[in-house]
Amino acid sequence: MTITAAADGSALGNPGPAGWAWYVDEDTWHAGGWPHGTNNQGELMAVLDLFRETAHVPEEPLRILCDSQYVINCVTKWMPGWKRRGWKKADGKPVLNVELLRQIDQELAGRSYTFEWVKGHAGHSLNEAADQRARACATAYQAGVAPVEGPGFEGGPSADPAEVRAPAAPSGARSVQGPAAATAVAPAGSRAVATRVQDRTAAPQPEHEIEPVQEELFGDLPVSDGPVEGTFPGHLDLDAAIELEQELLDPETRADFGQLAYLLHPEYREIGQSGRLWNRDEIVDALVQNPDLSVSFELLDATPLGPDLIQLVYRTQSAEGSCLRSSLWQRVDGRWRLRFHQGTPEA
Incomplete structure (x- = not known):
């Protein structure tokens, strides 16, 4: 069952x-x-x-x-x-x-x-x-x-x-030291009773985490699908570009100024859904500050345009409609960075 x-x-x-x-x-x-x-x-x-x-x-x-x-x-x-x-x-x-x-x-x-x-x-x-x-x-x-x-x-x-098996504490975690036992309010209908806090689940190390943001870059968040594993057997560069595209759809990444600057090429440009031309600094500032909506992600194509250039084409779908999107990933100094992105609403 x-x-x-x-x-x-x-x-x-x-x-x-x-x-x-x-x-x-x-x-x-x-x-x-x-x-x-x-x-x-x-x-x-x-x-x-x-x-x-x-x-x-x-x-x-x-x-x-x-x-x-x-x-x-x-x-x-x-x-x-x-x-x-x-x-x-x-x-x-x-x-x-x-x-x-x-x-x-x-x-x-x-x-x-x-x-x-x-x-x-x-x-x-x-x-x-x-x-x-x-x-x-x-x-x-x-x-x-x-x-x-x-x-x-x-x-x-x-x-x-x-x-009870306690999960291994992430590096730098603070252990849970039980405070004086006290009665906590149980959810309605619960038959459980309050217990003394035990050192059973050590506290994970805090990670930088802010609510997701929304702007024209890659559509709204969060996405419903992750990187496409094994879609292009033998093409590890394509898999890497697809995963990085999805990395930019992750709330933690979009809210992290440093990570966005790391992934976007210094000469990054974007043509948004509205037709506005954005540079990297404008997009990074907008993403870190704005709220989010939900979309789905559908990969349509991933094509190597050269040894250090990959184009991804995909569709996002939200309550406001669907949008076709294209990204160019360029390998610079051994790592992939996003050079250009464009989003066009579908009729």
Whole structure:
């Protein structure tokens, strides 16, 4: 029988007091958190704990509902390429949250699972239940009280605290030192009781994380698909360019001034959907400051135009309509940088 569970994370301040939770029903859920972490770390930890809590029933397929496309893309799209490069991104930089991702990768072996994106804060009952519990844990850590952890999965490690496997702490993490025990407010209908905070889930090292931004560059965020792995067998340069294009669609990248400047060529130019011509400084400033919307991503073509030049063509789709997009990636001093981009609304 398929196990359907929603997984969610929460961070107050992002980074700040953080929580995570997965939820099947009122009798089957688990939650936790750290004094300091990010929303993405909470989302990843919820998925990791769900796999661990159900490891004793590997024959049961998992259907995981997530409102984080970052998590879905990490697990289903990006990890194979990262592993081939020694857990490095296509630009050679270390993968964020790699300690949690490595542990998730280990838990995937021998498991049958699917991920399904659900819109957050839209009334989905399982997603709302997971979100409520994750937020309650973050709030508990903010207040210095013990979070309500929930009953866990029947037969899983949380049923016996001595059996709980703590994830390895990311480098530089601060361990959770339990404050004086206090009663935290449990989600409505919960049969769980508050427990003393234990050093079971060490706090991940904070990563730079800001809400995604929206501008003409590459359409609105977040995207629904990650890099296309194996689409062009033997063409590692094409795979790298595709992944970097997707890197520029990632909320963390678009909100990071330094990373944008690193990926965009100094002579970068863009013709936006409105017909406006943008330079690199204008685009970087606009992306870091503006809010986001959701789009889908459909790769149409990836073509080498020379030994150091690649063209990507793709379509984005949002509530406002679809747009055809073209990007030129140029290899400069051994690394790929985006030289030109154009977006044209489809009729």
